[in-house]
Amino acid sequence: xxxxxxxxxxxxxxxxxxxxxxxxxxxxxxxxxxxxxxxxxxxxxxxxxxxxxxxxxxxxxxxxxxxxxxxxxxxxxxxxxxxxxxxxxxxxxxxxxxxxxxxxxxxxxxxx
Amino acid sequence: xxxxxxxxxxxxxxxxxxxxxxxxxxxxxxxxxxxxxxxxxxxxxxxxxxxxxxxxxxxxxxxxxxxxxxxxxxxxxxxxxxxxxxxxxxxxxxxxxxxxxxxxxxxxxxxx
Numbered sequence: 001x002x003x004x005x006x007x008x009x010x011x012x013x014x015x016x017x018x019x020x021x022x023x024x025x026x027x028x029x030x031x032x033x034x035x036x037x038x039x040x041x042x043x044x045x046x047x048x049x050x051x052x053x054x055x056x057x058x059x060x061x062x063x064x065x066x067x068x069x070x071x072x073x074x075x076x077x078x079x080x081x082x083x084x085x086x087x088x089x090x091x092x093x094x095x096x097x098x099x100x101x102x103x104x105x106x107x108x109x110x111x112x
Numbered sequence: 113x114x115x116x117x118x119x120x121x122x123x124x125x126x127x128x129x130x131x132x133x134x135x136x137x138x139x140x141x142x143x144x145x146x147x148x149x150x151x152x153x154x155x156x157x158x159x160x161x162x163x164x165x166x167x168x169x170x171x172x173x174x175x176x177x178x179x180x181x182x183x184x185x186x187x188x189x190x191x192x193x194x195x196x197x198x199x200x201x202x203x204x205x206x207x208x209x210x211x212x213x214x215x216x217x218x219x220x221x222x223x224x
Contacts, residue, residue: 032211032212034212036215042218043118043202043215043217043218044155044202044204044213044215045215089154089155093211099145099157100212100213102154103154105154105155
């Protein structure tokens with residue numbers, strides 16, 4: 001079946017450091033890929049998405065590129081802020097199916 | 113922006129009680145979902161619905177039921193609450209199959 005694997009956290013960084021959170025997937029079809037962010041005590045918010053190979057999703061300084069050859073969708077940010085501290089979820093959706101498959105989430109902690 | 117509203121942020125219920133969790137979306141979305149989120153387990157799909165009066169079991173439907181009498185409202189029912197149903201419950205909706213979700217803020221349920 002479809003699955004998403006994320007690096008385990010927590011990822012601990014200092015402010016202005018470079019961030020990478022790895023995400024790889026397996027899927028039977030041609031998935032769309034998503035990153036969601038969950039701030040403490042809140043629901044998940046869509047951060048960015050990509051719908052086909054080589055697409056780059058971007059939002060709020062975060063980027064991720066859909067790499068079909070490596071089945072990956074790694075999240076990156078050049079300079080993190082304390083306010084980026086949250087849990088990040090990678091997810092996929094196979095065309096024609098309504099449900100998303102989520103990774104287990106990666107907690108990011110950014111210190112001043 | 114689409115808004116998904118969950119009726120309660122925090123609930124405390126007693127073992128054996130029948131519990132209703134309500135979710136309303138305001139953007140005419142076809143698809144609605146209920147997940148539970150637990151530490152170390154990520155998000156697990158309980159039930160989903162892609163039309164009024166339609167429902168589909170997710171990965172962990174045991175102990176739960178759902179109701180979708182109107183397009184905008186999707187209710188999760190715990191028939192007889194148990195302590196192992198203590199969790200964060202997240203409702204979501206989506207416009208079409210394969211598109212991303214919009215989440216509510218979540219309901220943290222404690223069963224004592």
